[in-house]
Amino acid sequence: MITVASLAPWLGGALALGGVGVAASRRRELMVRWCAWAVGVPLVTGAFWLGRPGAATVAVVVGVIAVLEYGGLLRLGPVDRAVLAAAVTGVVLAAWLAPGQVPRVVAIGALAVAVVPLLAGDADRGLHRLGAGLLGLAWLGVLAALVPLGATGLALFVAVSVADITAYAAGRRFGGPRLSPLSPAKRWSGTLAGAAAGLGTLALLSAWTWPTAVAVAVGGPAGDLLESMVKRGARAKDAGRWLPGSGGLLDRIDSLLIALAVLLVLS
Numbered sequence: 001m002i003t004v005a006s007l008a009p010w011l012g013g014a015l016a017l018g019g020v021g022v023a024a025s026r027r028r029e030l031m032v033r034w035c036a037w038a039v040g041v042p043l044v045t046g047a048f049w050l051g052r053p054g055a056a057t058v059a060v061v062v063g064v065i066a067v068l069e070y071g072g073l074l075r076l077g078p079v080d081r082a083v084l085a086a087a088v089t090g091v092v093l094a095a096w097l098a099p100g101q102v103p104r105v106v107a108i109g110a111l112a113v114a115v116v117p118l119l120a121g122d123a124d125r126g127l128h129r130l131g132a133g134l135l136g137l138a139w140l141g142v143l144a145a146l147v148p149l150g151a152t153g154l155a156l157f158v159a160v161s162v163a164d165i166t167a168y169a170a171g172r173r174f175g176g177p178r179l180s181p182l183s184p185a186k187r188w189s190g191t192l193a194g195a196a197a198g199l200g201t202l203a204l205l206s207a208w209t210w211p212t213a214v215a216v217a218v219g220g221p222a223g224d225l226l227e228s229m230v231k232r233g234a235r236a237k238d239a240g241r242w243l244p245g246s247g248g249l250l251d252r253i254d255s256l257l258i259a260l261a262v263l264l265v266l267s
Contacts, residue, residue, distance in 0.1 A: 002207050004049045004151045010205060011041055011158065036243060048154050052147050056096040059143040062249060063088040066140050069239040069250045073230055074132040079120075083112050084133050088140050095144035102144065109137050139226070143253075145260045155207035156263065159198045160220040160255040167194025167221070179221070183228040191221050211266035215259040223258030227251070 015038055022034040047054035064085045071081035087109030094105040113133035117126035146153040171190025179186040198216040202208040227250060231239065240248025 002151045002155060002205065004045060004154065007151060007154060007158070007205060008045055008049075011045055014158075015041060045154065048151065051150070052096050055147045055150060055153065056092055059092045059095075059146045060089050062253065063092060063140050063143045066143075066239075066250045066253065067136060069248045070132075070136050070140065070230075073234040073236055073239060073250075074128075074136075075234075076129060076132055080113075080116055080129055080133060083116050084136050084140075087112055087137050088143070091137075091141040092144045092147065095147040099148065106137070106141060109141070110134060113137055139257055142257055142260045142264065145264050149260075149263070152207055152212070153260070155202065155205045156212060156215060156259055157253075157256050158205065159201040159207070159212070159216045160223075160259050161252075162201045163194035163198030163216055163220050164224065164255055165194075166197035167191055170194065180225050180228075182225050182232060186221075186224070194221070211263050214266060215263040219259035219262035220255040222262075223255040226258060227254035 015034075018034055019038070022031050044058055047058045067081055067085040067088055070076075071084065076084070090105050090109055091102060094102045098105075113136075114130055116133070117129040120126070122129060149156070167186070167190035169190070170193035171185070171187035174187070174189040174193075176187045176189040178184055179188055179191050195217040198220060199208065199213055202212055202216060227239070231237065238247025239250035243249055243252065
């Protein structure tokens with residue numbers, strides 16, 4: 001059985017090797033990104049070490065930040081963002097404290113999101129606010145799956161991250177047909193190479209099952225394209241600018257979100 005303790009040496013080793021490679025490259029962008037990972041990975045790993053309370057804390061913090069970035073992309077007002085953040089938080093807390101009540105909490109969250117534009121009588125942008133809110137709840141609420149998954153969720157995040165990095169590098173190196181008009185820079189060559197790297201990472205971490213494999217190989221790229229669609233609609237390059245070397249947090253977890261959704265369906 002995979003545990004956080006079994007993952008910790010691999011994560012530490014990957015950070016160390018990555019640091020050596022980044023130092024050798026002397027590229028400032030990579031150095032900044034590695035420093036962000038060097039801070040974030042130990043914090044997240046330590047939280048997951050605490051079990052469900054730690055995983056729930058990570059999911060709530062990440063979910064609220066992602067809601068703020070998502071709301072900024074879709075130009076949602078402060079009330080819409082606050083209600084959506086509360087709904088996502090409620091789903092995560094239900095997954096921790098009352099797993100059997102998750103569907104009910106999701107339904108309550110959806111109703112709350114719908115009520116905001118209705119009470120405002122917003123005839124001009126009400127439909128946009130409603131659609132954006134429901135999409136945000138469905139998309140970001142899946143972070144609640146990190147609570148029951150525990151170490152498997154952490155391994156899934158590592159695998160999709162490795163797949164993303166490999167896909168970016170291989171796509172630039174080998175070129176070829178574009179994956180989708182939603183993201184012209186992404187190539188099929190990179191996607192296939194990234195899937196292979198992600199599956200290899202799952203095997204290395206003893207987290208390979210057919211649901212996790214499909215989640216990484218299919219869900220990861222799909223999540224990346226979904227965020228690309230949202231950003232293109234918002235005419236934005238990144239979800240945020242505060243995370244060194246990565247833009248926003250949503251830019252880092254987009255692949256994980258749909259991978260988690262695929263894993264939930266297949267499990």
